[in-house]
Structures are given as structure tokens and as C-alpha cells.
Amino acid sequence: xxxxxxxxxxxxxxxxxxxxxxxxxxxxxxxxxxxxxxxxxxxxxxxxxxxxxxxxxxxxxxxxxxxxxxxxxxxxxxxxxxxxxxxxxxxxxxxxxxxxxxxxxxxxxxxxxxxxxxxxxxxxxxxxxxxxxxxxxxxxxxxxxxxxxxxxxxxxxxxxxxxxxxxxxxxxxxxxxxxxxxxxxxxxxxxxxxxxxxxxxxxxxxxxxxxxxxxxxxxxxxxxxxxxxxxxxxxxxxxxxxxxxxxxxxxxxxxxxxxxxxxxxxxxxxxxxxxxxxxxxxxxxxxxxxxxxxxxxxxxxxxxxxxxxxxxxxxxxxxxxxxxxxxxxxxxxxxxxxxxxxxxxxxxxxxxxxxxxxxxxxxxxxxxxxxxxxxxxxxxxxxxxxxxxxxxxxxxxxxxxxxxxxxxxxxxxxxxxxxxxxxxxxxxxxxxxxxxxxxxxxxxxxxxxxxxxxxxxxxxxxxxxxxxxxxxxxxxxxxxxxxxxxxxxxxx
Amino acid sequence: xxxxxxxxxxxxxxxxxxxxxxxxxxxxxxxxxxxxxxxxxxxxxxxxxxxxxxxxxxxxxxxxxxxxxxxxxxxxxxxxxxxxxxxxxxxxxxxxxxxxxxxxxxxxxxxxxxxxxxxxxxxxxxxxxxxxxxxxxxxxxxxxxxxxxxxxxxxxxxxxxxxxxxxxxxxxxxxxxxxxxxxxxxxxxxxxxxxxxxxxxxxxxxxxxxxxxxxxxxxxxxxxxxxxxxxxxxxxxxxxxxxxxxxxxxxxxxxxxxxxxxxxxxxxxxxxxxx
Ligand SMILES: Cc1cc2nc3c(=O)[nH]c(=O)nc-3n(C[C@H](O)[C@H](O)[C@H](O)COP(=O)(O)OP(=O)(O)OC[C@H]3O[C@@H](n4cnc5c(N)ncnc54)[C@H](O)[C@@H]3O)c2cc1C
Ligand SMILES: Cc1cc2nc3c(=O)[nH]c(=O)nc-3n(C[C@H](O)[C@H](O)[C@H](O)COP(=O)(O)OP(=O)(O)OC[C@H]3O[C@@H](n4cnc5c(N)ncnc54)[C@H](O)[C@@H]3O)c2cc1C
Ligand code: SF4
Ligand code: SF4
Ligand code: FES
Numbered sequence: 001x002x003x004x005x006x007x008x009x010x011x012x013x014x015x016x017x018x019x020x021x022x023x024x025x026x027x028x029x030x031x032x033x034x035x036x037x038x039x040x041x042x043x044x045x046x047x048x049x050x051x052x053x054x055x056x057x058x059x060x061x062x063x064x065x066x067x068x069x070x071x072x073x074x075x076x077x078x079x080x081x082x083x084x085x086x087x088x089x090x091x092x093x094x095x096x097x098x099x100x101x102x103x104x105x106x107x108x109x110x111x112x113x114x115x116x117x118x119x120x121x122x123x124x125x126x127x128x129x130x131x132x133x134x135x136x137x138x139x140x141x142x143x144x145x146x147x148x149x150x151x152x153x154x155x156x157x158x159x160x161x162x163x164x165x166x167x168x169x170x171x172x173x174x175x176x177x178x179x180x181x182x183x184x185x186x187x188x189x190x191x192x193x194x195x196x197x198x199x200x201x202x203x204x205x206x207x208x209x210x211x212x213x214x215x216x217x218x219x220x221x222x223x224x225x226x227x228x229x230x231x232x233x234x235x236x237x238x239x240x241x242x243x244x245x246x247x248x249x250x251x252x253x254x255x256x257x258x259x260x261x262x263x264x265x266x267x268x269x270x271x272x273x274x275x276x277x278x279x280x281x282x283x284x285x286x287x288x289x290x291x292x293x294x295x296x297x298x299x300x301x302x303x304x305x306x307x308x309x310x311x312x313x314x315x316x317x318x319x320x321x322x323x324x325x326x327x328x329x330x331x332x333x334x335x336x337x338x339x340x341x342x343x344x345x346x347x348x349x350x351x352x353x354x355x356x357x358x359x360x361x362x363x364x365x366x367x368x369x370x371x372x373x374x375x376x377x378x379x380x381x382x383x384x385x386x387x388x389x390x391x392x393x394x395x396x397x398x399x400x401x402x403x404x405x406x407x408x409x410x411x412x413x414x415x416x417x418x419x420x421x422x423x424x425x426x427x428x429x430x431x432x433x434x435x436x437x438x439x440x441x442x443x444x445x446x447x448x449x450x451x452x453x454x455x456x457x458x459x460x461x462x463x464x465x466x467x468x469x470x471x472x473x474x475x476x477x478x479x480x481x482x483x484x485x486x487x488x489x490x491x492x
Numbered sequence: 493x494x495x496x497x498x499x500x501x502x503x504x505x506x507x508x509x510x511x512x513x514x515x516x517x518x519x520x521x522x523x524x525x526x527x528x529x530x531x532x533x534x535x536x537x538x539x540x541x542x543x544x545x546x547x548x549x550x551x552x553x554x555x556x557x558x559x560x561x562x563x564x565x566x567x568x569x570x571x572x573x574x575x576x577x578x579x580x581x582x583x584x585x586x587x588x589x590x591x592x593x594x595x596x597x598x599x600x601x602x603x604x605x606x607x608x609x610x611x612x613x614x615x616x617x618x619x620x621x622x623x624x625x626x627x628x629x630x631x632x633x634x635x636x637x638x639x640x641x642x643x644x645x646x647x648x649x650x651x652x653x654x655x656x657x658x659x660x661x662x663x664x665x666x667x668x669x670x671x672x673x674x675x676x677x678x679x680x681x682x683x684x685x686x687x688x689x690x691x692x693x694x695x696x697x698x699x700x701x702x703x704x705x706x707x708x709x710x711x712x713x714x715x716x717x718x719x720x721x722x723x724x725x726x727x728x729x730x731x732x733x734x735x736x737x738x739x740x741x742x743x744x745x746x747x748x749x750x751x752x753x754x755x756x757x758x759x760x761x762x763x764x765x766x767x
Contacts, residue, residue: 200578200710201710202529202536202575210712238576239576239577239578240515240578241581241710244519244579244580244581245516245519245578245579246515247519266710266711266712267711267712268713268714270717270724272724276724277718277719277743279746279747279750280750282713282714282715283714285714286714286715289707289708289712289713290707294535294536298533301533302533302534302535302560302561302758303536304535304751304754304755304758305754306750377746378743378746378749425710425711425712426711426729427710427711
């Protein structure tokens with residue numbers, strides 16, 4: 001850490017930054033108000049899958065960048081799981097050197113355009129910003145600025161393909177093409193490895209493609225990043241399930257020396273309550289996959305989707321918000337969240353909750369499903385819910401909900417999306433009995449090197465952490481690449 | 493991209509398609525299936541691997557045309573390609589020597605039954621096979637089945653071939669006649685329901701291979717869930733074969749109709765567009 005501090009200090013003393021700091025007094029900087037991201041109006045955006053946030057303008061970005069104080073002790077960095085040099089990229093924006101800003105981001109984050117859009121900033125970097133911690137003011141809009149710099153670079157059409165070391169001829173395999181796998185691939189390609197990514201689905205991107213909707217993260221943005229990886233020499237094999245289509249042993253025989261598993265937490269949980277298998281009740285994974293991956297809402301595609309009029313989504317995370325807002329866009333009259341805790345405990349990003357409220361989503365908090373009922377064709381038409389109250393804080397520090405006797409009532413529904421969490425994808429562990437897993441099914445890894453109990457296999461992202469975040473998955477991919485490089489260098 | 497190298501119609505509704513998939517051909521076992529997506533706009537549908545040729549690097553699918561995707565697949569020709577094909581999926585059939593096995597296939601369920609019958613026979617079992625269909629022209633793979641069966645019985649609803657009657661009539665006759673140690677039933681869900689009720693009467697352990705609606709086939713979506721022994725199971729990763737006596741077939745029958753109206757509409761759109 002002290003190494004990092006030294007580095008940050010030296011960087012901070014570079015003349016261009018000293019100059020910038022002098023130009024505006026800190027007092028004037030702190031008197032500026034936080035910028036507001038332009039958005040498509042709620043009434044309009046629910047008619048399509050258009051991206052809700054339209055990004056900052058050049059002027060907006062530079063105004064916001066001025067707010068950042070370029071602190072001596074930039075606490076914001078400690079809030080970022082991959083420790084992006086936040087003041088440095090922000091000061092590049094203030095300076096008007098947007099491409100340099102993007103470069104700073106790229107040094108630590110493989111997918112800044114993605115993180116700028118989907119990171120829970122208010123719990124990470126922005127929560128640690130001097131403004132929020134010490135001044136009790138709105139933090140610098142780090143996420144918005146990150147998105148701005150990455151978008152600027154892409155839209156300018158000058159996205160650089162990172163330099164790749166001369167090939168060392170060593171083949172490594174990546175299992176899963178989510179953010180963990182993609183980040184890992186980029187880093188290994190830079191080091192000169194011959195990287196092949198195997199993906200079970202027909203599309204590259206993992207949750208970024210099949211889960212997170214277009215209105216939050218357009219697929220085109222993810223595709224640009226994948227293109228760059230291709231240009232760096234990474235190969236992709238879709239429709240390939242490691243452990244099924246070929247085993248790890250087969251791949252070793254084909255010359256793969258090491259493996260990185262980023263197979264995600266793809267197994268949806270249900271609640272095991274009466275009637276949960278009626279028609280019209282589906283997991284958020286199924287619902288979002290149909291719409292995002294299979295484009296089911298498009299009349300020209302073959303995959304069907306049920307367009308409910310009264311849709312309940314059970315849960316309070318990002319997945320629940322994405323599902324309920326998708327339901328609205330599919331034409332639901334009533335799109336409702338049923339969540340067993342209160343608004344404060346909701347794990348979803350604040351921005352998504354706010355956007356959902358603007359779009360007319362109803363929030364039935366402190367409410368829990370008890371049972372479902374159906375018509376004679378087995379189609380769900382009603383559900384019983386129960387009111388909850390908050391009791392003592394549990395192990396996680398959150399106050400746990402307690403059912404209120406006699407508070408049950410019914411809701412009229414024709415679609416229910418169950419979004420109460422996911423378990424790790426069992427495909428890899430079940431094909432490798434010698435691989436150590438926890439009792440939750442996550443893969444056990446060494447904390448520093450992310451090496452699994454099989455020495456030539458490393459793992460990261462949701463398959464190790466359970467359902468986590470994009471940036472944590474990326475951070476894992478990066479650390480695993482460094483560790484695998486070490487491992488392969490020493491082994492040979 | 494997976495190229496179609498051979499194609500043959502068994503009847504006007506059932507087609508055999510041999511397609512290049514060298515890795516799957518090598519890895520597959522009896523009971524496995526694949527997911528197929530024909531083109532950019534296609535849906536993902538599950539199909540059983542009926543047989544495989546490791547040397548040629550191909551797998552064989554037998555497809556019954558019931559809706560848009562199966563029709564479009566049947567309309568492809570030798571030399572055409574399937575855009576996405578992934579597998580092998582599901583748990584392979586547990587094959588062991590148990591004694592006498594009663595294998596029952598209804599309709600297109602005969603195709604997935606073939607590799608199982610072959611494996612059971614090779615494991616040293618005495619295999620009695622019952623094939624059932626509405627009429628003679630819907631009976632498929634008769635010769636191939638006969639090659640691996642000690643006895644083959646054919647049942648048609650209208651009596652146009654073999655014996656007249658339902659699959660369950662044929663099954664009962666055998667179980668009356670001799671001791672059966674295991675039964676395997678594959679076919680339309682209704683047929684499996686009644687076949688299962690029949691073997692239950694004779695206390696014969698029975699496996700059914702379930703053909704639920706699927707999307708990914710990797711355990712990610714839960715579209716394929718069924719209730720088995722009171723517990724929710726995912727057919728694509730926990731199955732497709734289950735202890736038939738534990739399966740809630742009524743629930744499965746309802747769930748198969750989840751998208752019926754939408755599918756019927758797109759089917760008629762497809763057929764109208766073709767004319
Ligand atoms: C709807 C939704 C919204 C979310 N919103 C946010 C958000 O706003 N912000 C945020 O930070 N996080 C969010 N998350 C969480 C975040 O997306 C995940 O934490 C992250 O994607 C995990 O990345 P990963 O690389 O570990 O795995 P994944 O993205 O899950 O990718 C794993 C990939 O591996 C493939 N795979 C699995 N097994 C095999 C195999 N055997 N062979 C080949 N391929 C295999 C899978 O098909 C999949 O494509 C959201 C998640 C969901 C579902
Ligand atoms: C593990 C597994 C293995 C299978 N193996 C084969 C196989 O080897 N050969 C084969 O022909 N089919 C097989 N099926 C069934 C096949 O997947 C469906 O027939 C196919 O999805 C129909 O697609 P479609 O678009 O043509 O019809 P759709 O338009 O989707 O459906 C047309 C009609 O068929 C009904 N239907 C839809 N799906 C099914 C289903 N799974 N079972 C019964 N009825 C259904 C619908 O209710 C609708 O009325 C298998 C299914 C599973 C789960
Ligand atoms: S990656 Fe996420 S946490 Fe890190 S600086 Fe960017 S938005 Fe903040
Ligand atoms: S803590 Fe806030 S003000 Fe300070 S450097 Fe970080 S972003 Fe800028
Ligand atoms: S088909 Fe999606 S979980 Fe089985």
C-alpha cells in the first residue's frame with residue numbers, strides 16, 4: 001500500500017497537475033454543484049429499450065471534473081475494488097485531454113465504459129469521496145466521468161488496441177466470457193499468451209449480454225470491447241461447454257497449459273412456495289435471457305415471451321430492477337416489486353431504484369410472497385403476500401424481516417418473475433470431482449493468487465464470490481492473470 | 493456453424509438429420525441431448541442425439557415437426573448449416589445389467605430411445621422393445637430397433653401395423669407374461685404419464701426422459717423445471733431422465749403449454765408466409 005501511496009504522490013506532483021490545482025481555488029471548486037446526467041424522459045424511454053442515461057456533454061464533464069480537489073489523500077481510490085487512479089483521470093478530463101483520461105482508466109479497468117455504467121458507485125468510489133465523507137456534500141460523479149472518458153474514446157473512433165508482447169506460444173484456456181473471463185483474456189494476451197475463451201452460450205459477454213438490459217448497458221458497447229480483444233489475438237469459441245463438449249483433460253491434450261474459470265453464478269434460486277411452478281412464473285434469468293439474449297420482444301425472432309399486464313417481480317437487487325423495468329417496457333399496466341425488507345435495505349444501485357420509480361414501478365416493500373394460484377390451464381392469476389416488519393439486525397447487520405401474522409392479502413397477477421438470487425453454475429465443479437468447492441458450490445481459491453485446488457486452474461468472479469459485481473469479477477480476472485503468469489513462468 | 497451432411501425423411505413429419513459436430517460426437521453418451529439454434533433470429537430448442545459417428549465427426553438428430561423451429565430445421569438441405577449447436581447436455585443414461593428391460597418409445601420418442609436400447613443390449617440385458625404410434629407411417633427406426641432388441645412389438649392406434657392398441661396395452665401384456673426388472677419410456681408427455689402408471693401397477697422401476705421447454709440447457713434459466721418426488725428439478729442438468737413414478741406429469745403437461753398461443757400464432761404466420 002505504501003508503494004501505491006508513493007506512486008500516487010509522485011503522479012500528483014507532475015507539473016500539469018500542480019498547474020491545474022492552482023487554477024481554481026479549492027473553495028470555488030467545492031461551491032460547484034454536482035452535474036446531473038441527461039436522461040431520456042420516463043414516458044418516452046419505457047416505449048423502447050433506448051439507453052436511459054444519455055451521458056455527459058463535454059462541458060458538463062469538464063465542469064464536474066473541476067469539482068474534484070485532487071486530494072493529497074485520495075480516499076476515493078480505496079473505495080474502488082481495482083484502485084483506479086481516480087484523481088488522475090478526472091484531472092485529465094478537466095484539462096481537456098480526454099484520450100489520456102481514457103488511458104488512465106484502461107491501466108486498471110479493462111471495461112471502463114461498462115463500469116462507468118453499472119458499478120454501484122454510491123457504495124464504492126463515490127462513498128469514499130472527500131465531498132461525501134468530510135463535506136457532507138454530493139460526491140464527485142466519478143462513475144459519470146468514467147463513462148464519459150470511455151465513451152469519448154470510443155466515439156472518437158480512436159480506441160487503441162493495447163500492445164501485445166511477442167507470442168510466447170503458451171496456450172491458456174478461459175472458461176466463460178463474462179467480465180472476469182474477458183479481463184483475464186486481455187491481460188494474458190498482453191503478456192504474449194495464446195488465449196482461447198470458451199463460452200457455453202451462443203454470444204460472448206456473460207451477464208453483460210444475457211442479463212443486464214440494453215436500456216442500461218447497450219450490447220454494442222460490450223461488442224466493441226470484445227472486438228478489441230479479438231484484435232489482440234484472443235480467440236473465442238462459442239457453444240462450447242468445458243466439462244461437456246470437451247473435458248479439461250481433452251484440452252490439456254490439445255496443448256492448453258493452464259485454465260481460468262469465470263463461469264459465473266448462473267443457477268437461479270426459487271423460493272419453494274406452493275404454486276411456484278405454474279405457467280407465468282419464471283426466474284429473472286429466464287425472463288431477461290428471453291428478452292436480452294434471444295431478443296424475444298422483437299416480432300421477427302422465434303423465441304416467445306409472455307407479456308404480462310400485472311407483473312410482480314420478487315426481490316430487490318439489480319436483477320429485480322432490470323426485470324421489473326423490462327416488464328414495463330413489454331407493456332405491463334402494473335409492474336410491481338415485492339421485496340421483504342424496506343427501501344433502505346434494497347441492494348440494487350440507487351440510480352436504478354430512482355429510474356424505476358420514475359417509470360411508474362410500484363414498490364411493495366416489507367412484503368413477501370406466500371403462495372401462487374392459477375386458472376384451470378395452470379396459468380398464474382393470483383398470489384398471496386404477507387406483510388413483514390423489521391426485527392433485530394442479523395449477521396449481515398441488516399435488520400431481518402419478520403412476518404406479521406394475519407396480514408396476508410392477495411394480488412392479481414398474470415406474470416411473476418422470481419429474482420431472489422443465484423447459485424454458482426455447477427457445470428465446472430460437477431465435471432471436476434477433484435476441484436475443491438464450498439458447501440455453497442463456489443470454487444475455493446487461494447486469496448491472493450486465485451489458484452484453485454487444481455494447480456493449473458485459477459478462478460474468479462461470481463463462481464468464486466457468489467453473485468457479486470462486474471468490477472469485482474474484473475479485478476479477479478486481472479489478479480488471476482498476474483498470478484497465472486507467475487505460475488507459468490516459474491514452472492517452465 | 494455445423495454443416496448438414498445427410499438427411500432423410502422417415503415420414504412426412506419426421507426427419508433424420510446428420511450434422512457435423514466432431515467434438516460432440518466424441519463426447520456424447522446415450523441419453524445426452526444438444527441445443528440447436530438455426531440462425532440469428534432462431535430460438536434455442538433441445539434435441540436428443542440419436543446416434544453419433546466419431547470417425548465422420550457427425551451426430552444424428554431425429555426431428556418431428558411440431559412448430560416453427562422444427563419445421564425450419566426439417567426444411568434445411570444437405571450442405572446447409574446450423575448456426576449454433578451446443579452439447580452434449582444432460583446426464584447420460586445410467587446403463588447396467590439388470591436382467592430384462594422393457595423399452596417403450598412413442599412417436600418421435602423412438603429416436604432418443606434407440607441409443608439407450610443399444611447400450612442396454614450391449615450391457616448384456618434382455619431387451620424387449622415396444623414401439624407405438626398413431627398409424628403405420630409414423631413408425632420410425634423399426635429395423636435399427638430390431639437389431640438391438642430381443643423382441644420387438646409394434647402398436648398402432650388404428651391397427652394399420654403391428655397390433656392394434658395403445659403402448660400401455662403392449663406393455664401390460666409383457667409384464668403379465670414375465671418378470672421385467674426395468675422399464676424405460678420416452679415419448680409425448682401424456683404417453684409417459686400413462687406408461688408410468690402402468691409400470692407402477694407391476695412395481696417395475698421406470699425411467700422417463702422428459703421433454704420440457706428449455707432455453708439455455710445449462711441450468712441457467714429454470715424454464716425446464718419439473719417436480720420430481722415433491723422437489724423442483726431442472727431437466728437440463730438434473731435429467732432429462734428421472735424416476736417416472738416420482739414425476740408430476742400433470743404439472744409438466746400444463747407447463748408444456750406455457751407458450752402455446754404464441755407458438756400457434758407464429759406457426760400459422762410461418763405456414764402462411766410459405767404459401
Ligand atoms: C440482471 C443482472 C443485473 C446485474 N447488474 C449489475 C450491476 O448493475 N452492477 C454490477 O456491478 N453487477 C451487476 N450484476 C452482477 C454482475 O453481472 C456479475 O457479478 C458479473 O457478471 C460476474 O461476472 P463473471 O465473469 O464472474 O460471470 P458471468 O458474467 O456470469 O459470465 C459467466 C459466463 O460463463 C459461461 N459458462 C458457465 N459455465 C461454462 C462452461 N462450463 N463452459 C463455458 N462457458 C461457461 C456462462 O454461460 C456465462 O456466459 C448483475 C447481474 C445480473 C444477473
Ligand atoms: C431433452 C429433450 C430432448 C428432445 N429430443 C427431441 C428429439 O430428439 N426430437 C424431437 O423432435 N423433439 C425433441 N424434443 C422436443 C423438441 O425440443 C420440441 O419439439 C421443439 O422444441 C419444438 O420446437 P418448435 O419451435 O418446432 O415448436 P413450438 O412452436 O415451440 O411448439 C409447437 C407445439 O409443440 C408444443 N411443444 C413445445 N415444446 C414441446 C416439447 N418439448 N415437447 C412436446 N411438445 C412441445 C407446444 O406446446 C406447441 O403447441 C426434445 C425435448 C427435450 C427437452
Ligand atoms: S471502476 Fe467502479 S468503483 Fe472503480 S472508480 Fe470506476 S465506477 Fe468507481
Ligand atoms: S476523494 Fe473526491 S475530491 Fe478527492 S480526489 Fe477523490 S474524487 Fe477527487
Ligand atoms: S433450460 Fe434453462 S435451466 Fe434448464
